[in-house]
Amino acid sequence: MGLATGIAATSLSSRRRRRIGRHVQGWLFAAPWILGFVIFVAGPMLASAVMVFTDWDLLSPARFAGLNNIRRLFVHDPLVGHSLKITTMYAIVSVPMDIAAGLTLAMLLNANIRGLRFYRTLYYLPVVLSGVASALLWRWLFSPEFGPLNYILSLFGIAGPAWLLDPEWAMPALVMMTLWSVGGGMVIYLAALQGVPTELYEASIVDGAGWWPRLRFITLPMITPVIFFQLVMGIIRSLQVFTPAFIMTQGGPLNATLFYELYLYRIAFEQFRMGFASAMAWLLFLYILVLTLLVFRSARSWVYYEGEQRGG
Amino acid sequence: MSDRRVTRRDFLWIGAMGATASLMAACGAPVPPTPTPQAAAPAKAAAPSEPTKAPAPTVAEKAAAAKGPVTLRFLLRHYQSFGPQWDWIVSSYQKKNPNVKVEIVQNPAGCELDKLLIMVSAGDQVDTYWTCGDTFVGLATKGVLKKLNPFFTMDKTFKVDDYVSTFFELYKQKDGSIYSVPWLCFTFMIFYNKDIFDKEKVPYPDPKKPMTWDETLELAKKLTRWTGSRPEQLGGFVSGSTAWTMWAAWLAQAGIPFWKPDMSGVNLDNPEAWQVLDWFAEWQWKHKVNPSAAFQTDIPFGFNSGNVAMWIAAEAQWNGTKKAAAGKFKWDIAPFPQRAGTKRQVYGYGDTVVMMNASRYPDESWGFLKEACGPEAYLMLYDMATTIPSLKTHINPPHPTFVNSRPPDNNLMVLEDLEYLMLPYPGNSGAYSAVSRIVNNALNPVYVGKMTAKEAMTQAMPDIQRTLKELKDTGLV
Structure with missing residues (x-):
């Protein structure tokens, strides 16, 4: 009995040690990421949250500013509201356009056609180009006198607009430019389309369903998780848009493309107002958070997960 | 030699210790400039060819200088346009000052101010910085740059009057403080x-x-x-x-x-x-x-x-x-x-090199600045068709190097x-x-x-x- 108890106790303690050991190993494996997150993400976020209540120019010690920066955000600086509005408009147009174009392209390239791999590579190529290189290329494409775009329009007798020099056309030009990188989404949609079970299509064909009902009742519902993912990422990405305006328009003409992040950058690195820039960064973070939560909430009504048990 | 096997636990332990040590090292205080191994001569013997007395060097500065070889850190705005010119200046300065190594801190074009501000706020200082009129002003106002007026007074080998005075206006503040010497003038x-x-x-x-x-x-x-x-x-x-x-x-x-x-x-x-x-x-x-x-x-x-x-x-x-x-x-x-x-x-307009207030080597920085804006560097700049003369001795009479740097044939027009x-x-x-x-x-x-x-x-x-x-x-x- 005593021996049995002893063996049992030893075995228990050995099991506990193994379990603890496994926990330690798990934490150690996760440690690089956790440390990276704490040092490079959480730490700076916390610091910027504190900076919201200070005036700091990077060069002299920070001074406590109370709620001045928050007040300035909502009352004294009209460009904050303007840039947020501009950026939201950009997101409203560019995100659905990006999803629609990516999905259409993926469906076209999901067909069994000659040169499929070539086309897929071709459409994906712009994604691997640097943002700055793309922006410079598009600046040339949009050139009023020498750009190929206006040249093509002139062949049809249309006098092309001044694009990036015209306050009315600068934003549409930048939205058009987002189609350039549609290949990134295309690859993801393509993977999703190929994951749709073929027996569903076979059954629908047997039932006499045409192309449109198959798209509407099979394809789209089956890939809604991917559309949802692309929507969330697209909203986040488009609200943080910076490079095209920084390189191509400098926020102009007449602030027509003054995106929020570009204005934030100017406040921080041209005017050295880190406290106010932090307040702007937090406002954007909260704005994106709220929009993302709303999208997540809406997902319950339109995103279909295969095998998911729904209540009722 | 031990034949003890390294267990998985040992491996994890070593890994964790290594990661911790790396992180601690990374989070430590900024490392002081590394002494150059090539330069063996003591700092005093190899001070700039025209030694100057820096205005009120601190004890720390003196101690740093007395330690021996010096590494001057120079922040380049961008290499694309003027890289060869700076390479020439650095090389020329190092030849004259064998105990000083100039470390060029590279930087993508257009981002130099961002980089500099972050370096300054992180305590990772450079000693000198290639700047232009519009970016240096904020730094001067905030006390990041060193005023050169005391150097002008103390360095008898340097004369402000040798330069076209208008170009100094680019680097002058309302109170008369001057922060640089004309380098690239156009x-x-x-x-x-x-x-x-x-x-x-x-x-x-x-x-x-x-x-x-x-x-x-x-x-x-x-x-x-x-x-x-x-x-x-x-x-x-x-x-x-x-x-x-x-x-x-x-x-x-x-x-x-x-x-x-x-x-x-x-x-x-x-x-x-x-x-x-x-x-x-x-x-x-x-x-x-x-x-x-x-x-x-x-x-x-x-x-x-x-x-x-x-x-x-x-x-x-x-x-x-x-x-x-x-x-x-x-x-x-x-x-x-x-x-x-x-x-x-x-x-007219121009670019120049400025000295940081926190530089631990103000004498060497001043020497580097003088080298960049000195007569020999100007000859190199004429030869590379980069600047007009701002040194009066190169204007009247025009220096042969500038005269002969053609095209443009009408180059003397700029004088x-x-x-x-x-x-x-x-x-x-x-x-x-x-x-x-x-x-x-x-x-x-x-x-x-x-x-x-x-x-x-x-x-x-x-x-x-x-x-x-x-x-x-x-x-x-």
Whole structure:
């Protein structure tokens, strides 16, 4: 009995040690990421949250500013509201356009056609180009006198607009430019389309369903998780848009493309107002958070997960 | 030798310890400059060739200098355009100062201020920094840069009077503090393609006498050729928003100063200024002798393409044009146009190297600065067609190296330009670049005839006023 108890106790303690050991190993494996997150993400976020209540120019010690920066955000600086509005408009147009174009392209390239791999590579190529290189290329494409775009329009007798020099056309030009990188989404949609079970299509064909009902009742519902993912990422990405305006328009003409992040950058690195820039960064973070939560909430009504048990 | 096996636990333990040690090292205090292994001579023996007494060096500075070899950290704005010039300066300085190694801190073009600010706030200091008039002002105002006036007084081998005084204005604050010495100095002028003039049988512009604005425009019209909606050859190429200061030069020459008294605003709210800006924009949208401003550097119609007859640009572009035009077309220069009824003025600007206040090696930094802006460096810069002389001894009489650095054949014309030199803003202002960016953005629709200057400036004015106020509040003006 005593021996049995002893063996049992030893075995228990050995099991506990193994379990603890496994926990330690798990934490150690996760440690690089956790440390990276704490040092490079959480730490700076916390610091910027504190900076919201200070005036700091990077060069002299920070001074406590109370709620001045928050007040300035909502009352004294009209460009904050303007840039947020501009950026939201950009997101409203560019995100659905990006999803629609990516999905259409993926469906076209999901067909069994000659040169499929070539086309897929071709459409994906712009994604691997640097943002700055793309922006410079598009600046040339949009050139009023020498750009190929206006040249093509002139062949049809249309006098092309001044694009990036015209306050009315600068934003549409930048939205058009987002189609350039549609290949990134295309690859993801393509993977999703190929994951749709073929027996569903076979059954629908047997039932006499045409192309449109198959798209509407099979394809789209089956890939809604991917559309949802692309929507969330697209909203986040488009609200943080910076490079095209920084390189191509400098926020102009007449602030027509003054995106929020570009204005934030100017406040921080041209005017050295880190406290106010932090307040702007937090406002954007909260704005994106709220929009993302709303999208997540809406997902319950339109995103279909295969095998998911729904209540009722 | 132990044959003990390394278990998985040992491996994890070693890994964790290693990661912890790395993190602790990374989070530690900034590492002091590493002594150069090549330089064995003591600091005292190998001080700059013209030793100076730095103003009130701290005990720490003295101790650092006494330790031996020194590494000076120099922040380069960008390597693309002037890399070889800086390589030459660094090499020349190191030869004369074998105990000093200059470490060039590289930087992508256009991001130098961001990098510098972050380095300064993180305590990761550089000793010297290549800057230009508009970025250094804020740093000087905030006490990041070292005033050079005490060095000027104490270093008997250096004379401020050796330089063209106007260029010092770029690096001077209202209180008389000077933060650098002229390094890269340039004025604006007309570059012209001699082949196009020959082809069109039009005489070259007179290098002694500037054309009037109207004469320049008429000449540009004469030299422009369009086929349908496509230009084959453009007569004029007035730098616009890519050379962000040009409109200020036109305005200044028309007798309209940029700032209102006490910098209470800008003189862009009156019909005289609007008239000049409209005239300037009409080159593009009305007379079609010049392409849109925003696309002038990256289109196939730059001056270096050989399809543009005239271009307003600065000496800093001589080198690029020399290389691009070699074997392709002949070119030369003519004076900046003058508005009829106004006095002749030539717009000038420059870049330089400054010393950081926190530098632990002020003597060596001053030595490096003197090397960069000294007579030998100037000869190299003439040879590379990069700058005009700012040293009086190189102007009168002109130094043979400058005289012989051709094309342009009319290069001596710029020495006369120096008599009419003006700078873009009175007594450096950190607000200039921020405000001029707003004006540039507002002018884009004017360039394409979408708006008048009056409409654009009226819309931009609240933005300008607010920016000016914010900058004043932050103490940058």
